[in-house]
Amino acid sequence: MKKLVFLSAVLTMFTTMAVSAQVSGKLVSSKTQIKFFSSTPAEDIQAVNLTSVSTINRETGEVVFSVPMQGFEFEKALMQKHFNGEDFLNTQTYPKAKLTGKITNLDKIDFTKDGTYTATLEGEMTIKETTKAVKENGTVTVKGDLVEVQSKFNLTLADFGITFVKGKPSTNIAKAVEVSVLSQYLAE
Amino acid sequence: MKRKKILRIAATLVIAGLLIGGGVGLYMFNMPQRDVQAAKADYTLTGSQIVEEYLAGREAANSKYLSNDGDSKILIVTGVVNKISDDFSGQKVVLLKSDGDKAGVSATFTPETSSKAADLQIGTTVSIKGVIRSGATYDNDLGLYENVVLEKCDIVTL
Numbered sequence: 001m002k003k004l005v006f007l008s009a010v011l012t013m014f015t016t017m018a019v020s021a022q023v024s025g026k027l028v029s030s031k032t033q034i035k036f037f038s039s040t041p042a043e044d045i046q047a048v049n050l051t052s053v054s055t056i057n058r059e060t061g062e063v064v065f066s067v068p069m070q071g072f073e074f075e076k077a078l079m080q081k082h083f084n085g086e087d088f089l090n091t092q093t094y095p096k097a098k099l100t101g102k103i104t105n106l107d108k109i110d111f112t113k114d115g116t117y118t119a120t121l122e123g124e125m126t127i128k129e130t131t132k133a134v135k136e137n138g139t140v141t142v143k144g145d146l147v148e149v150q151s152k153f154n155l156t157l158a159d160f161g162i163t164f165v166k167g168k169p170s171t172n173i174a175k176a177v178e179v180s181v182l183s184q185y186l187a188e
Numbered sequence: 189m190k191r192k193k194i195l196r197i198a199a200t201l202v203i204a205g206l207l208i209g210g211g212v213g214l215y216m217f218n219m220p221q222r223d224v225q226a227a228k229a230d231y232t233l234t235g236s237q238i239v240e241e242y243l244a245g246r247e248a249a250n251s252k253y254l255s256n257d258g259d260s261k262i263l264i265v266t267g268v269v270n271k272i273s274d275d276f277s278g279q280k281v282v283l284l285k286s287d288g289d290k291a292g293v294s295a296t297f298t299p300e301t302s303s304k305a306a307d308l309q310i311g312t313t314v315s316i317k318g319v320i321r322s323g324a325t326y327d328n329d330l331g332l333y334e335n336v337v338l339e340k341c342d343i344v345t346l
Contacts, residue, residue: 033276050275051321051337055330064329068322068337070258077219084258092256095322100329
């Protein structure tokens with residue numbers, strides 16, 4: 001009898017744990033792609049990063065992206081060296097960039113129903129220890145268990161203290177770069 | 189006559205200098221990416237070891253493993269295959285993680301090596317060589333432990 005009580009107690013505990021895990025509402029993505037594109041008359045520069053981790057909380061609307069900066073891959077080795085170097089992003093000292101924010105129109109997104117929704121995100125972006133407020137739009141696509149997010153926005157380099165006054169970078173790197181984000185989430 | 193000769197030598201030197209300088213410049217500009225697999229590994233260790241090292245002291249680990257030009261240390265990491273997935277470029281991503289470890293090592297293969305990663309079995313122990321992009325850490329905002337990230341990976345036999 002005692003055994004039975006214990007067993008049912010354990011069982012109840014596990015069920016509660018399973019249920020609470022289900023309603024935690026956190027989506028996690030390690031399948032991400034962040035691209036940036038810089039265009040000047042001198043040259044076009046593009047880099048791709050596939051190493052970021054992101055979460056979305058379906059209950060609170062909180063969105064987080066953590067971006068390992070050395071994961072940006074360029075076509076040319078020299079560009080990549082410049083990008084990582086102390087004058088540009090100093091990735092040894094500041095290895096990660098971060099975006100934290102909140103979806104402001106969460107009531108318009110039904111994570112339980114397949115469809116495509118437009119989300120507005122307000123928050124902060126930190127690059128090289130400089131934090132700036134951001135407000136961007138993105139598309140949220142729900143398809144069964146899978147949630148996909150896409151967004152495109154411009155980033156002004158000077159906002160994050162990345163400036164060039166002379167030499168090749170000043171003519172070959174655009175003042176504002178276009179960033180495109182694609183990420184695929186599953187429930188935690 | 190003598191002056192002409194000097195001038196000719198000077199002109200030849202200038203042209204040679206320009207050609208060499210231009211050549212070096214062109215080479216620098218078009219320098220290919222480092223071939224990670226052809227390069228010698230800097231450290232050979234287990235997945236659990238590097239995760240522990242990062243969790244014990246992130247900054248010390250970053251200055252040990254990350255280089256300031258982005259050509260960071262090349263590691264051979266041995267661990268248990270926990271998960272195999274694809275990234276958006278169609279490359280295979282192998283997660284090495286032992287039971288009980290807070291974080292693992294995420295290893296992204298290349299278009300050339302991905303077929304080898306696809307043949308791996310979950311639960312087997314394997315050694316993977318690649319370049320480190322970032323270390324393991326607990327991120328408060330994510331509420332998760334982030335894995336060590338390696339890219340340009342291939343399977344190696346020790």
